[in-house]
Amino acid sequence: MEKGRIVILGAGESGVGAAMLAQKQGFDVFVSDFGAIATQYKEILEELRVDFEEKQHTVEKILSAVEVIKSPGIPDKAPIIKDIKKKGIPVVSEIEFAKRYTNAKTICITGSNGKTTTTMLTYHALKKAGFNVGLGGNIGHSFAALVATAEYDWYVLELSSFMLDDMHEFKADIAVLLNITPDHLDRYDYKLGNYAASKMRITQNQTADDVFIYCADDPETLKVLKTTNVSSKMYPFSIRKKMESGAYLESNIIHINIHLNDELTMSISELALQGKHNIYNSMASGIVAKVLDIRNTSIRESMGDFKNIEHRLEHVAKISGVDYINDSKATNVNSTWYALESVGTDVILIMGGVDKGNDYTMLKDMVHQKVKAIICLGKDNKRIHEAFEEDVEIIVNTFSAHEAVQVAYHLAKKGDTVLLSPACASFDLFKNYEDRGNQFKTAVKEL
Structure with a gap:
């Protein structure tokens, strides 16, 4: 050109x-x-x-x-x-442009939920194993900035569906699709099929020498796979059924099989990240590591000593026997479901903000079982009240992180968990989800 x-x-x-x-x-x-x-x-x-x-x-x-x-x-x-x-x-897209100027191999991770954690965990595993690896995309530095300023042999990239939409010649050497759940549907004519097709672009241009890792328990992924021609080697992961090659869970032990006679096994109690969704994230990262022939001892270590990112189920403090958890990065309903799934009962849930056409029905059972009060943090909380008024006795409106934390403090008893997991974007009251999380943490530390 x-x-x-x-x-x-x-x-x-x-x-x-x-x-x-x-x-x-x-x-x-x-x-x-x-x-x-x-x-x-x-x-x-x-x-x-x-x-x-x-x-x-x-x-x-x-x-x-x-x-x-x-x-x-x-x-x-x-x-x-x-x-x-x-x-x-x-x-x-910037990703497409950047790839023209590097011969490095790429590991690309997408999905509606868990992609940041899985990207960080995969990067951690490669770095620990001595790879010359960069981390970027939808997290940290942009891919183009890294290509302009550094020389890496491998890149672990978190890719959103919006990034994938403008990628044409680009190819992922290893592609990971974690799950497909409704998110950003306003950009896809409110059709889940359009959004799913966008996520599957992660496999475009792949050849038989490349790898595609996906969740065999995710109905939307299985549905879109039927209409997508994937040329690469496919490794599924599941916690429900045994996989010949890929990863599966049996009696709380993860099994990862890529090569015959070299199975990696690991108890879920050894994982740094707890909760069902994190078993999936760990499996996906583990398959990547095995594909790259990283030693089992090294993979086990990296899965066991990983520290998660800020604003994703981040433990802030324990005050008078009450745990305060910052999950400000949960900007959709599914992320909040995962957060509730990974904490105990007696939850005081702080949620709300800019609602992207959320359907709260999937949260109802979880809220009914675990949540004793909802504190709304947003300018317009009408839809949260309508969704949960039958499941929770107390629903309170607040308009600042400080006010939300004060109300939570007065409602909480010893053994409770105060969880900020908004299920919404943050732009009504905050600059971004980081700002929301930081204001929450400041307010907790002032208690």
Whole structure:
């Protein structure tokens, strides 16, 4: 391709990483963000001396591109994307662009839930085994920023469905699909089938030399597999049935079988991450490690000493016999279900925020069994009240993390768990889920 103008839409982690790499590759780079650009990213663009604009899109400048790199948050319905496509300018994701400039192998992990944990766990296992490995994508640094500034042999990448939508030539050497549950359906015409097809793009361009790891217990994955042609070696994992090759659970022992006569077994009590969903995450990571011929002792160690990320079932404190847990990263109903599944009974649940068309019915049984009070934390809590008024005696509205924690403190008795697991986005009262989690932790520490 001639080194013409590359236009990058969106100046967050993904867009700024793409700008770094495009400039390094000798393109004329223009970055355009319809919103305001965060100070940290503006400083990088200024340092690079890259031409950029914020709070607007200058259409003529954008339409002079040989290619457009679109940040994952921008939907195809956006008027500027329609204009670009009408003119026939190719639109790609930052991941697609970055892969052109590295010969490193990629391990790509997607799924509605558990992908961050599984990505971190897989990275931890490779690093512990001495691999020269980078971590990026939807977590930490963007893939493009890493390719521009580092030399790795392997990358472990967390990929969202939005990232996958704009990947065309890209191929994952090892692809992992954890599960498919309703999320972001507003971007997929409210059709689960469209979202599932988007997740299956993780297998595109794979050959018989590549690997696809998936959950054999996930109904939506099994459904979409029937209509998807997968060329790679497939390794399923299950906690319900025995797998000839892949991973399965039997009498609380995980078995991972890739090569004959070299089975890895591990008791679930040895896992650093507890809860049923984390058995799945650990199995998926374990299969990756076995595919890469990492020694069983090394895999066991990494599965046993892993520390999970901030804001995902993070234990904040125990005060007067009450546990306070920060699960602010739970921005959909399924994540909150997983959180409730992994804690005991007598839960005071803090939830709410920007509702993405949530269907709360899947939470009803779990809430009925385990939750004694719901504290709503959001501007509009009507749908939470409607969903759970028959299952919980106490539902209270609060409008700040401090107020929510104070109310929880007064409601909680010794042995209870106060769980922040919102099931919603955070943008009504907070900058993002990290801000929500940090404010919660500050409020707990002030008790």
